[in-house]
Amino acid sequence: MGRYALRRLLMLVPTLVGMSVLIFLMLRLLPGDVVDLVAGADPSSGSAAREQLREAMGLADPIPVQYLRWLGGIIQGDPGTSIRSGQPVGELLLRSLPITVELAVLATLIATLVAIPLGVLSAVKRDTGWDFAARVGGLIGLSLPSFWIATLALLFTSKVFGWVPPTRYVSPFADPAGNLRQMILPAFALAVQLMAIEMRLTRTTMLEVLNQDYIRTARAKGLRERPVVYRHALRNALIPVVTVVGFQLGALMGTSAIVEVIFGLNGVGYTLLQAIFNRDYPLVQAATLYLATIFVLINLAVDIGYAFLDPRIEQA
């Protein structure tokens, strides 16, 4: 077990390095010159001034040198300075991270609380009206764009209650009720697709587990249906669901960008989008790397957790 975790941890290093190289190259090789952006359309800035600027920004060095300097900065906790605002990128991201994390966690909670009971119900009542409704509902949920749900939710609250959630982030530690009022709508919009995914998966794995010999044994020894379903079946069926929930939690960190934009929440995704529109390269680089790193770390945690839950994995 410990060896498996260690091996996975070591495999993380080449992945992270590969990701950082890819992000760095994408930003260097794609069209557009950073110097043009900084110097602006100001025609008075001659080519000499531009070269000076290029030199000062370290863009005159060979690309590998630039990469190593950037990587070194990140390892020392300094991923650069925003071209647009002049603020340290690390600070900007650290400020927006809690919003995105809270949104993703809250959405996962909402989705799981609704989806797992529905999935179990659908599997236990297989091929009934309940099951059909849950299956069709699941496919509809998969097809609902989160940005549409978010837009409609805003429309609904403003029309019916004459109220829209405030955009200035309220910390859950300072004002839990205010924070929840603010986050519940965006979290719900984010949760719908995940809900559908979890529900469909719970249904499938429950159906599989209910076919296992040990379920028949449990029934044969005269156990009532309830403990068979909840203690014997559900516990085993949830193992793959937990993994998928973990992966999706990581993915939500990215998808939440759209919902953050709609609700005006200053999360990491929102910051990334602003940076892209402003061509604020240091910020784009760092925000992408942060989001991807969180995604990879969550996936690693899920994999290791899965091996703990299901000892058969270790041999693989």
Place this chain on the structure above:
Amino acid sequence: MGTSTRSADDPQGQTRAQAPTHPRAEAEAPAQASTQAEVEGPTGSTAPAQDRPRPLALGRAGRPARPWWKPSARWKNPIGLVGAAIVALTILVAVAAPLLAPYDPDAQDADRLLPPSGAHLMGTDELGRDTFSRIVFGARVSLQVGIVAVAIALLAGTALGIAAGFFGGRLDAWLMRGVDILFAFPGLVLAIVIAGLLGASRTNAMIAIGVVYAPAFARVIRGSVLAVMSEPYVDAGRVVGATNGRLVRRHVLPNIVAPVIVMTSVYLSSAILSEAALSFLGLGTQPPEPSWGGMLNLARTYMELAPWMAIFPGLAIMLVVLGFNFLGDGLRDVLDPRLRTS
């Protein structure tokens, strides 16, 4: 209660669980093959559904076997058929857009922000353009982006997957390492960054979505190729001197078609959603071209005055994506019972 009935049928369930390890045995047991077993029977000797007698099927145990001229039960798939109908309708609307749209989608009119009426089925937008006409023409954008993006992913993924699976060894290891790194990014983040850096346009959105989906195709195709490579007919082909090209064309490609078709349908739905998301963020199709995501984005500004602007484009996205999801679900049931998720 499905499950409590089932325990009463246990003796029968057990005999069936033991007997049909041979696929033929299952197909020839006429009584049980009536409904469920038919879906799983021919291919699914490993499928768990074998010893899962449905109470319904057992209730009609005496029903005669299906005559050969009737379509197999697995083709009677209501969800898949509804999906196919929605997809066909969407294609029709996209192709016949100029005939169906009552107005020019870009024609501006003095009648701004009109609610839905007989003259304007879905109302008008902030420039007096007819929302219905824009939605009809938006179908073209959605389908075009979806198809081109998935085609990019399919071509790149097939090339990478076959190269990795067929040649194996170090090439496989390196290619899959690269695929893993692309996989390490949350999909939408990568699409946003690529589309944003290339410059916001429809073409770049297609490229971005295609690049993001390619690794998924590469992985699935590699897995299928590996499965095919262990079949005896590949060795047989080698023995009689078939070239690599011939092996790939005659043996590998035809046998990986089923999973690829299912995957294409499912990814078409995601690609359409992603295009809408990118256009919504201003990174995809640019105004004044009518795209559903872009229309939704505009609608946010005028939502209070003209809620229909926010409702209809979203409905259109949902319906088309739902069509492809239904179709994918149905195709999965028909083409690949082992992958059944429902």
